[in-house]
Amino acid sequence: xxxxxxxxxxxxxxxxxxxxxxxxxxxxxxxxxxxxxxxxxxxxxxxxxxxxxxxxxxxxxxxxxxxxxxxxxxxxxxxxxxxxxxxxxxxxxxxxxxxxxxxxxxxxxxxxxxxxxxxxxxxxxxxxxxxxxxxxxxxxxxxxxxxxxxxxxxxxxxxxxxxxxxxxxxxxxxxxxxxxxxxxxxxxxxxxxxxxxxxxxxxxxxxxxxxxxxxxxxxxxxxxxxxxxxxxxxxxxxxxxxxxxxxxxxx
Amino acid sequence: xxxxxxxxxxxxxxxxxxxxxxxxxxxxxxxxxxxxxxxxxxxxxxxxxxxxxxxxxxxxxxxxxxxxxxxxxxxxxxxxxxxxxxxxxxxxxxxxxxxxxxxxxxxxxxxxxxxxxxxxxxxxxxxxxxxxxxxxxxxxxxxxxxxxxxxxxxxxxxxxxxxxxxxxxxxxxxxxxxxxxxxxxxxxxxxxxxxxxxxxxxxxxxxxxxxxxxxxxxxxxxxxxxxxxxxxxxxxxxxxxxxxxxxxxxxxxxxxxxx
Numbered sequence: 001x002x003x004x005x006x007x008x009x010x011x012x013x014x015x016x017x018x019x020x021x022x023x024x025x026x027x028x029x030x031x032x033x034x035x036x037x038x039x040x041x042x043x044x045x046x047x048x049x050x051x052x053x054x055x056x057x058x059x060x061x062x063x064x065x066x067x068x069x070x071x072x073x074x075x076x077x078x079x080x081x082x083x084x085x086x087x088x089x090x091x092x093x094x095x096x097x098x099x100x101x102x103x104x105x106x107x108x109x110x111x112x113x114x115x116x117x118x119x120x121x122x123x124x125x126x127x128x129x130x131x132x133x134x135x136x137x138x139x140x141x142x143x144x145x146x147x148x149x150x151x152x153x154x155x156x157x158x159x160x161x162x163x164x165x166x167x168x169x170x171x172x173x174x175x176x177x178x179x180x181x182x183x184x185x186x187x188x189x190x191x192x193x194x195x196x197x198x199x200x201x202x203x204x205x206x207x208x209x210x211x212x213x214x215x216x217x218x219x220x221x222x223x224x225x226x227x228x229x230x231x232x233x234x235x236x237x238x239x240x241x242x243x244x245x246x247x248x249x250x251x
Numbered sequence: 252x253x254x255x256x257x258x259x260x261x262x263x264x265x266x267x268x269x270x271x272x273x274x275x276x277x278x279x280x281x282x283x284x285x286x287x288x289x290x291x292x293x294x295x296x297x298x299x300x301x302x303x304x305x306x307x308x309x310x311x312x313x314x315x316x317x318x319x320x321x322x323x324x325x326x327x328x329x330x331x332x333x334x335x336x337x338x339x340x341x342x343x344x345x346x347x348x349x350x351x352x353x354x355x356x357x358x359x360x361x362x363x364x365x366x367x368x369x370x371x372x373x374x375x376x377x378x379x380x381x382x383x384x385x386x387x388x389x390x391x392x393x394x395x396x397x398x399x400x401x402x403x404x405x406x407x408x409x410x411x412x413x414x415x416x417x418x419x420x421x422x423x424x425x426x427x428x429x430x431x432x433x434x435x436x437x438x439x440x441x442x443x444x445x446x447x448x449x450x451x452x453x454x455x456x457x458x459x460x461x462x463x464x465x466x467x468x469x470x471x472x473x474x475x476x477x478x479x480x481x482x483x484x485x486x487x488x489x490x491x492x493x494x495x496x497x498x499x500x501x502x503x504x505x506x507x508x509x510x
Contacts, residue, residue, distance in 0.1 A: 106383035107380045108383070109353075112353055116354075
């Protein structure tokens with residue numbers, strides 16, 4: 001590592017780029033289901049650095065799932081988790097479940113009174129914009145910091161793509177301005193290709209995890225598809241996932 | 252197909268009445284609203300529709316009939332304060348649960364009806380919710396203030412028709428006598444904003460303002476009421492602390508005075 005770069009947590013990948021990720025970079029990690037994108041995100045979040053604050057935005061796993069996976073591989077778990085998935089469950093899905101219940105079982109005066117009581121207590125019943133939650137949390141971060149947003153698919157499912165792209169630009173600007181690093185993940189092939197292209201245009205680097213069947217096993221390739229201003233750094237590594245975690249090597 | 256005509260000497264079918272408790276109105280209606288009817292109380296703002304409907308509920312509650320006010324546009328906490336100044340109002344009616352106020356926006360929220368335009372399916376959902384409350388609380392009198400605000404979110408004539416038909420049937424099946432409050436502009440030439448409500452309701456009571464010799468009088472006229480004979484004359488309505496007083500409008504006279 002140099003003073004201007006930080007590690008991915010995968011030495012061969014650090015070496016292949018610029019002995020690490022240049023500070024200020026926003027990286028997109030994408031791949032098909034089962035390629036290991038989520039694990040790559042956790043490895044990136046768990047790089048043991050003494051001075052970086054690490055914030056992991058999870059959208060589909062519980063906090064314990066994230067931490068247990070990291071512990072399983074013996075990785076550092078000194079991270080802050082902002083669980084958007086849990087927030088979404090509590091603020092939106094729970095309401096949907098309640099609505100289903102009221103519609104099927106009927107609405108009672110008790111249900112109406114409970115709602116009015118909550119209103120009187122000024123409980124927060126507003127609909128949260130979770131994209132805003134993420135950008136707000138990130139805007140508060142002071143350098144040096146490392147952000148993981150796993151994954152963009154959640155936001156693209158619930159918000160207009162232009163809003164998601166705008167949020168990525170905001171994250172990128174904040175990261176760039178303060179010299180932090182950010183990793184966003186995307187499951188490939190779920191969204192329209194023009195949305196993927198829009199995201200790829202914004203980020204500074206793109207890592208694609210590719211899994212191909214080779215006889216009775218999978219062959220895994222790590223494609224460095226974009227490094228801003230350094231097209232010579234693009235290339236392909238092979239990677240493996242075992243009990244020690246993720247390791248890569250030149251082809 | 253031949254229709255069976257009633258025999259000339261057959262006694263008239265008796266419809267049980269729901270006395271409104273407003274003496275003048277009960278006289279006009281020969282004892283009250285036929286029980287189970289859904290009546291459209293229509294008029295421009297300031298004509299006394301909400302006050303009259305609240306009095307109808309309070310009298311019902313005093314007589315032991317559980318009464319429900321469903322408020323669409325105004326918070327029920329604020330509305331409750333409107334009935335407190337009446338001499339005949341007893342606060343224990345609310346404490347005992349004989350007189351109940353519910354805010355329609357809370358029903359919308361609980362049922363997840365957040366879109367500005369409601370669907371035909373949503374109509375059924377709202378009617379079911381109202382019916383469930385009527386069953387749970389054994390409601391015999393209901394006011395929906397205003398039906399115009401509900402119709403505003405239904406948009407199409409088809410959905411409005413379906414809503415009025417469904418809510419009318421739902422309440423009538425439960426023996427609940429109901430007032431649907433309808434807002435119209437003073438210059439409107441019909442009895443409801445969308446024109447559908449008036450065709451389906453069992454009765455129409457038109458409330459208006461009449462300027463006479465510098466005074467703005469409130470007026471009431473029963474235009475239609477299924478199941479009873481009634482006067483179609485115009486009456487002057489006076490809001491007093493003792494409740495609503497109705498006196499015939501004196502044609503060409505000074506009018507408006509309480510006698």
